[in-house]
Amino acid sequence: xxxxxxxxxxxxxxxxxxxxxxxxxxxxxxxxxxxxxxxxxxxxxxxxxxxxxxxxxxxxxxxxxxxxxxxxxxxxxxxxxxxxxxxxxxxxxxxxxxxxxxxxxxxxxxxxxxxxxxxxxxxxxxxxxxxxxxxxxxxxxxxxxxxxxxxxxxxxxxxxxxxxxxxxxxxxxxxxxxxxxxxxxxxxxxxxxxxxxxxxxxxxxxxxxxxxxxxxxxxxxxxxxxxxxxxxxxxxxxxxxxxxxxxxxxxxxxxxxxxxxxxxxxxxxxxxxxxxxxxxxxxxxxxxxxxxxxxxxxxxxxxxxxxxxxxxxxxxxxxxxxxxxxxxxxxxxxxxxxxxxxxxxxxxxxxxxxxxxxxxxxxxxxxxxxxxxxxxxxxxxxxxxxxxxxxxxxxxxxxxxxxxxxxxxxxxxxxxxxxxxxxxxxxxxxxxxxxxxxxxxxxxxxxxxxxxxxxxxxxxxxxxxxxxxxxxxxxxxxxxxxxxxxxxxxxxxxxxxxxxxxxxxxxxxxxxxxxxxxxxxxxxxxxxxxxxxxxxxxxxxxxxxxxxxxxxxxxxxxxxxxxxxxxxxx
Amino acid sequence: xxxxxxxxxxxxxxxxxxxxxxxxxxxxxxxxxxxxxxxxxxxxxxxxxxxxxxxxxxxxxxxxxxxxxxxxxxxxxxxxxxxxxxxxxxxxxxxxxxxxxxxxxxxxxxx
Numbered sequence: 001x002x003x004x005x006x007x008x009x010x011x012x013x014x015x016x017x018x019x020x021x022x023x024x025x026x027x028x029x030x031x032x033x034x035x036x037x038x039x040x041x042x043x044x045x046x047x048x049x050x051x052x053x054x055x056x057x058x059x060x061x062x063x064x065x066x067x068x069x070x071x072x073x074x075x076x077x078x079x080x081x082x083x084x085x086x087x088x089x090x091x092x093x094x095x096x097x098x099x100x101x102x103x104x105x106x107x108x109x110x111x112x113x114x115x116x117x118x119x120x121x122x123x124x125x126x127x128x129x130x131x132x133x134x135x136x137x138x139x140x141x142x143x144x145x146x147x148x149x150x151x152x153x154x155x156x157x158x159x160x161x162x163x164x165x166x167x168x169x170x171x172x173x174x175x176x177x178x179x180x181x182x183x184x185x186x187x188x189x190x191x192x193x194x195x196x197x198x199x200x201x202x203x204x205x206x207x208x209x210x211x212x213x214x215x216x217x218x219x220x221x222x223x224x225x226x227x228x229x230x231x232x233x234x235x236x237x238x239x240x241x242x243x244x245x246x247x248x249x250x251x252x253x254x255x256x257x258x259x260x261x262x263x264x265x266x267x268x269x270x271x272x273x274x275x276x277x278x279x280x281x282x283x284x285x286x287x288x289x290x291x292x293x294x295x296x297x298x299x300x301x302x303x304x305x306x307x308x309x310x311x312x313x314x315x316x317x318x319x320x321x322x323x324x325x326x327x328x329x330x331x332x333x334x335x336x337x338x339x340x341x342x343x344x345x346x347x348x349x350x351x352x353x354x355x356x357x358x359x360x361x362x363x364x365x366x367x368x369x370x371x372x373x374x375x376x377x378x379x380x381x382x383x384x385x386x387x388x389x390x391x392x393x394x395x396x397x398x399x400x401x402x403x404x405x406x407x408x409x410x411x412x413x414x415x416x417x418x419x420x421x422x423x424x425x426x427x428x429x430x431x432x433x434x435x436x437x438x439x440x441x442x443x444x445x446x447x448x449x450x451x452x453x454x455x456x457x458x459x460x461x462x463x464x465x466x467x468x469x470x471x472x473x474x475x476x477x478x479x480x481x482x483x484x485x486x487x488x489x490x491x492x493x494x495x496x497x498x499x500x501x502x503x504x505x506x507x508x509x510x511x512x513x514x515x516x517x518x519x520x521x522x523x524x525x526x527x528x529x530x531x532x533x534x535x536x537x538x539x540x541x542x543x544x545x546x547x548x549x550x551x552x553x554x555x556x557x558x559x560x561x562x563x564x565x566x567x568x569x570x
Numbered sequence: 571x572x573x574x575x576x577x578x579x580x581x582x583x584x585x586x587x588x589x590x591x592x593x594x595x596x597x598x599x600x601x602x603x604x605x606x607x608x609x610x611x612x613x614x615x616x617x618x619x620x621x622x623x624x625x626x627x628x629x630x631x632x633x634x635x636x637x638x639x640x641x642x643x644x645x646x647x648x649x650x651x652x653x654x655x656x657x658x659x660x661x662x663x664x665x666x667x668x669x670x671x672x673x674x675x676x677x678x679x680x681x
Contacts, residue, residue, distance in 0.1 A: 033661055034645050042662035043645045044602035047635050054635040054646070060602035067601055167633075 025057075079177035084164070086173040089113045089134065096178075114145075114159070121146035121156075137163040137171055144181065156185040210239065211300065212308040214271055216246035219306060245310070256284050263295065270297045271307045281315070291316045352393040352446065353419045354466050362460040369452040375399070375439040381422060382433035390447045391423035397443030398504050400520065401435040410436060411485070412497075412520040413478045417441075417504020420470055426450065427457065427467045440516075441505055477567045484563040490523050491531040492561035497521060498541065499557060499564050502550055509549045535559065592624040592674060593652040597643050600632050604663040608647035611664035619676050649673070 028046055029035055037043050044060035047053070056064065075082060081096030091109045115127065122130070122145060133140050139162040146156045161176025202209060203223035211220040218241050239245045246267060252260025259282035266278040278297040283290065294315045300306040355363060375381070375397040382388060384404060392399070399422050401414035413435065416422050422437050422445075431450060448456075457463055484493055497520060501510060514532070518525045532548075535541045540555045541548055550556060557564065596612055598605035609628065616624050631638045631646050641650055643659075651658040651674055658673040671677075 029644055037645060037661040040662070042604050042665075043647070044604045045599035045631055045646045047631055047638050047644050047646075049639060049644065052636050052639060054599065054631040054638070056599060056602065056632075060599055060604065063603045064600060 075177065079179050081178040082175070083109075083161075083178060084173060084175040085113075085161075087171060089174065092173070119145040119147045134174070139163065140176075144185075146185075153182075155180065155182045157181060206313070208312045210241075210245070210310050211306045212245050212267065212271070212310065213305045214307045215244065216267060216271065217244050218242065225312075256282075259284065263297075266297050267308055267310070270299050273299065275299075286314075292319050351395055351418050352421075354421055354470060355393055355446070357466055358460075358462050362462045365460060366448070366456055366463070369448045369456065370446040371448065373445055373447045375443060375445050377439055377442045379439040381437035381439065383436055384434055386433055388423050388426055388431050388433050388450055390449055391421060391426060391453050392437075393421050393446040393448075394418050394504075395444045395446065396441075396505075397439060397445050398441030398501065400438045400440045402438055403435055409519045409522075410438075411522040413481055414474055415440075415477075415497075415500050415504060419504065420474070421467065423450075423453075424467065424471050424474055426453065427464075427471050441501075441510070473567075480563045480567050484561055485522055488561040488563065489531075490521065490527045491534050492559065493521050493523075493563075494528065494531040495535060495540070495556050495560035496564040498535075498548065498550065499553070499560055500567070502553065503568075509547060511546055512548055513546045589623045590654050592620055592654070594624065594674075595627045595629060595641065595650045595652060597629050597631050597638050597641075597646045597648045597650070599646045600630055602646075605647045607663040607665065608649070611667075612649065612670070615664070615667060615670055615674075619671065619674075651675070 025038060025046055026035070028048055029038065034043075038046075038057070041059065043057060045054045045056050048055065076096075079096070081094055083094040084092050086092050090111055090113055094109060130140065130143065139160075141160045143159045144156060145159065146154060149155045158179045158181045159176060160178075161174040163174055164172045166172050205222060206224065208225035209220075209222040210218050210225050213219050218239050221239075221241050239248045246264050249260040249264035249267070259280070263280055263282075266275075266280060269275045270278060276299045280295045280297070281292065282295070283292045285291075286293075291314050293312050295310065295312045298309045298311070300309055355366070358366070370393075373392075375392070375394070381390075381392060381399065394417055396418060399416045400412050401416065401422075402410035403413045404410045416437075423433070425432070425434060457467070484496065488496075494517065497517075502508070514525050514528045517528045517532075521528065532541070532543045535556070536543050538555065538559065540552045540559060541550055543549075594612075596608060598608060612626070616626065629637055631643070638644075638646070638648075643650065645661060647661075647663055649660045649664060649670070654675070658675070660670055660673040664670050
């Protein structure tokens with residue numbers, strides 16, 4: 001953009017220039033329309049027929065000069081240097097206010113290429129990519145380079161360039177601008193410092209963190225989360241950046257399915273803004289093995305892309321530590337019960353009343369042989385005619401003793417809970433069971449093998465006393481039940497059975513099907529339905545879908561046959 | 571080092587043009603005020619009246635003065651119509667729309 005501004009005569013700015021110019025033009029231009037156009041100021045240039053050169057008229061010349069000054073001014077605003085290169089990318093010219101001051105782009109650059117100064121921020125691959133751009137004769141923008149200037153300071157420059165072609169469309173080199181961006185680069189680096197500190201802090205946390213957008217895609221994860229993301233699958237692993245958290249939760253299979261669906265639902269609620277916070281604890285397989293995780297879903301403040309923060313902590317060890325003291329359910333076999341000073345308190349899971357009644361010394365003697373076990377509903381401890389291998393002292397489990405008669409369903413002849421012991425026939429010298437012991441209520445019990453029990457039984461008089469008394473009570477219960485089943489109405493018998501269960505189960509609610517009740521009482525199902533209906537009408541119990549709740553215990557006692565009272569007195 | 575060439579045509583192999591193509595040359599002097607105005611005026615007229623049926627070459631006389639002399643052009647801006655005949659020439663910044671249309675042989679539609 002360098003027009004050849006040849007002035008016709010003298011200086012157009014001089015006052016006398018106009019007249020001399022007019023005379024010259026009049027000599028060159030002879031036809032009327034052209035002279036008229038010149039007179040009306042519509043002509044920019046006149047061509048001299050004799051020399052074959054074009055001359056600008058003063059106004060046009062002035063305007064073009066203004067134009068150039070303006071362009072140069074704007075260029076100076078946006079860049080520090082202008083430069084031109086030849087076909088071999090050697091610098092042939094450079095101009096600029098900052099020329100020479102910084103020592104990175106001064107006279108010494110002439111004849112050199114961009115690769116000659118010690119720019120150290122570009123890798124070989126970067127240069128290759130740049131060279132390819134030049135070979136394509138493409139324009140390049142804001143190529144950022146860094147180098148050390150004469151004073152030994154690091155300086156950054158930004159270079160833009162476009163190719164030049166001559167009139168035959170031959171490539172003639174490049175020209176462009178260059179800016180010193182050292183200050184900007186320094187302030188950028190400064191601005192990044194707090195950000196880096198924040199990122200480092202997040203990475204140093206033990207908690208795994210990830211941030212989701214509105215679609216549930218992970219847009220940020222800290223280092224602990226990243227380390228977890230590399231192994232495993234399912235909800236145990238952390239979802240890597242770019243993947244969808246919700247999709248992973250929705251895809252959870254097997255044991256993880258319930259937790260996966262729950263987490264996805266929670267996250268969706270928080271994203272929708274329906275809830276600000278959620279906690280969820282779950283156990284699953286993870287790259288670190290089987291772990292318990294505590295997961296917190298928090299709404300992300302602000303209107304940005306980030307909508308939800310999920311933090312997850314591995315609480316396996318902590319939970320294990322919490323569970324050990326005083327929790328029989330979590331105790332492994334071989335672990336010991338509380339010592340001799342231990343009092344069996346109301347609400348304590350180790351609450352078998354036969355054991356609680358023993359003096360400290362006798363109780364201590366038994367302790368070493370005990371093994372805590374969990375009895376689950378439907379489990380059969382003995383079958384009739386089988387040798388007894390273990391005796392059981394229920395804590396909060398409930399066991400029915402059933403007698404079978406050929407051709408009929410089994411009939412309940414005794415019910416054992418925390419007040420008793422299963423395997424009482426051993427006390428009477430029999431090591432073969434005469435009944436079926438069927439677990440009716442899931443719970444824990446203390447178990448001891450038969451040989452050890454015999455030794456303890458022989459040694460401890462208080463234990464003998466307790467167990468003989470209990471054996472007698474069982475006998476009474478069986479006799480009474482036999483008579484009751486023969487003579488009493490189903491409603492009274494059902495009330496009695498519910499009261500006995502209530503005494504032993506420590507809960508006002510039990511899960512019992514009608515079929516089970518019918519078997520226990522030795523009646524048909526229709527009979528149970530009718531009896532339960534009667535009790536329900538009198539608002540003593542409520543019964544729905546196998547769930548029985550005792551509403552009025554005194555009323556139920558009144559409704560039962562006298563057998564309940566007779567058995568309880570023993 | 572500047573040469574302006576703007577060529578527009580709708581000639582295509584599949585659909586031969588049925589309308590006459592107007593071929594013009596506009597001589598200008600770089601970015602001088604009247605030259606810039608002339609380019610703008612001519613482009614507006616072509617867009618309105620010729621649609622794509624024209625071919626325009628813009629020649630900077632500061633770069634190529636001899637081409638102007640060859641066409642008998644002494645002052646810029648000047649517009650020369652080469653075809654269809656008769657050839658015509660119009661001098662100035664082309665702000666007088668009717669005289670430009672007349673020189674190009676375009677009949678202005680009656681309003």
